[in-house]
Amino acid sequence: MRPPDVARRAFRNLPPTVRTVLLHARGDYAPWEGGFDFTPPILGRGEVTGPPDFVGVGVQKAGTSWWYELIVEHPQVFERSDIPKERHYLSQFCVEPFGPAEVRNYHGWFPRTAGTVTGEWTPDYFAFPWVAPLLAEAAPEAKILVLLRDPVDRFRSGLTFRHRMGAPHTSVTVADAVRQGFYARWLARLYEFFPASQVLVQQYERCRIDPAGQLEATYEFLELEQYRPTELRREVNVSSGGKIDLDSGARHRLIECYADDVAALAQLVPGLDLSLWSNFTDGATTSSAPSSAPKSEGSP
């Protein structure tokens, strides 16, 4: 093993917060952190910038990295490996001014060559209610992608992920994980600024069962020619180790907490298949009993 590989492996084995300290010490911040430099990347030869053609907005721990990789593998889609899938650019403008300069900067994050399309997927955008109007202003023609997952399973995976990334074990972190699961609420907010025809909502569970068919639907929505990626069932951002414990009573309370929202979601998304969400298989309105069905434990 070469020395750089050893160092990389040793770095990966450090506790997440120690890794973060070291990265921050050399000025390396993630796009969701306060110190990130949002100066757009330098353009390569033949590249031009503009608004993204597609933007994935949700949801965290629903296979979005997997799905994004399948999209950008398409030969008509432009991607640069030095630009993160999750731009997070719009997250920072809740109370900050957002004008033409900020729109130009946002466009600067989307280089592409002639004849290709490009985009991003920032799962956090979905539950940030200030983002939809900004996105409509900066990329009014963008096609919007949303991948959803059983909200209780998503909560558990999301909270596990946040803790593994070094987030503090506080009620604020828990509340953030709960908040992201109110899909109908956030989708309704999105629909205030984008017509439903411009938004594709898919279910992670269905993508797992039928990746080829679901990817075909995604390509078609993005007006891409049909294409067969080299490997459909690749695993991206696989969670290692166990997930947080969720007491059965707490699971029941979460199901109740989401029940009305899931019912509203079924109205907003007519094709939603609730039979794929084991916590809500009997329909949201009859989900008051704790589910004893085995839970989906997908890879994200």
Added chain:
Amino acid sequence: MTPVTKRVIARVPERVLQLLPVELRADARDWLNLRVPGDVGYVVEPPRPNPGERPGPPDFLVLGGTDVGGRWWMSQLADHPGVAPNRTLDDAAHFFASSATERFGAEQGKAFHALFPRRPGRIIGHWSPDGLSYPWVVPLLAEAAPRAQVLVLVRDPIESLRARIAATVDDRPPHVGSNLADAVDRGFYGSQVAHLFEHYPPDQVRILQYERCVGDTAGSLADSFDFLGLDAGYHPRVVADPERSADGSADRLAPATAARLHSMYAADVTTLANMVPDLDLSLWSPFI
């Protein structure tokens, strides 16, 4: 860790933690068992009841953070001779932090009741700064204190958002969007009050406007005392809200930003106004 060791370690000054890189402080607190209220796993030590005191569910709840004057209102209410002092007011403020993922049964309910010892004839309250906005808390409050009278503080959501952002002193690794989302979410009072009404009947709930409490503290306190069944003729020592942000601050929002925030909250404010007929929208100028 023995209780003595715990007490010794608990004396590690916060200043020492402040010497660590910001990213390590949360972990250091975990390692040293220095959890603070709001941390999952923080255990509140119940006060030892004084002679004649008996524990039980709180008689009233005050829901609302410091940005809406929740802590201030609680301390004003506690000035009334009919209100027993709450000796774990701040410690117990986030009592339900762990309950989103953990069991909450008779044992946890009993632990909650143990925080509220009082003599017969006096009432006692619980302050929950995030009970309204964190959706798993209200059902548990209703389970643990079903007969409690509930005071909810609300404020022009744009102003309260700005107060929350200004007051955020976060020593944790900043996840910009998530921290903002938490601040934004707390202002959706309409949907939160609707959720509250699913668990407490409306006549058990009093919605207070922060602006009115600031403008007429004595009158609003008298109304709260009356609602709680206390002598409304009592004249408390009126103290201004120490957390109150300065009016007319120089950093006014850009008009386009203000318009965006208005559009974000407008429908929810309408929902709230429909549920609370005496909500005075003239006090929330962007929403008149």
